[in-house]
Amino acid sequence: MPELPEVEVYKQYFDGTSLGHKIVDIDIDDPKLVKQVDGVFRNALVSNSFTKSERIGKFFFAHLSSGKIVVFHFGLTGNFYYFNESEDIPRFTRVLFHFDNGFKLAFVNMRKFGWVDLIEDVEIYRQKRGLGPDAQKISYEDFYEKFRKRKSLIKPKLLDQKLMAGIGNWIADEILYQSQLHPESNIENLSDEEIRLIYDKMQHILEVAVREDANYELFPDYFFIHIRKNAEARCFHTGGPIEKIEVGGRGTYFSPQYQIKK
């Protein structure tokens, strides 16, 4: 379940379990998920330990004692799981790190859209990929500058990781619902006030989601996620129906009576 808040929770979990233990072995279930040629990944990790981590959007970076950095991306599914001999290896474990304290860290990834890589420098990597600033850290000025001049529908731009990193499908729908804007609104038709509103709602949603450990059940009642995929559910504000359409190739849910197309 990995968008910015979920990956932030994974980071906290990783930091609380997997830092400072020597890696004694690694199991790779499917080499296609490791973006390195044979052995390179393994050799770079074994007898190192993780020293610290950072996150940009949905990308998670774990620094090794050697100075190299492991990049994790969860794709559409997945999480970390830390365990010892008393438990079985989780289903869909793709990479398994064995630590010298007897515990293991599983990189679990059911749909195999996730991957791991090995890099030298986070900032160089970020620039090379064209990854934008983290959505929770981007300033309003930067956000405005990046979005204002665009010519496309608003939803696909919110999902564009090159403009800003971390927003995924449910958060994009959540932002537009709370902003009362139709997901197919054209950016050119939005006022400066509406751009500001989108930014403020985005910050609010991210702040709540991270604070509640990405546990949707704890989100306030007015959050769209509670009704997003429920055909019988009604809009919290209007009591009207929730509709599903496709925007930019992604399933998109919205409340047509509440969200206005600009």
Place this chain on the structure above:
DNA sequence: TTATATGTTCGATA
């Protein structure tokens, strides 16, 4: 059986 899923990438097109 078919459609769908919380994502990114790559090639085609404008």
Place this chain on the structure above:
DNA sequence: TTATCGAACATATA
């Protein structure tokens, strides 16, 4: 050249 769009990727679940 740059921006945008759509298909492809792998696999479990309803």
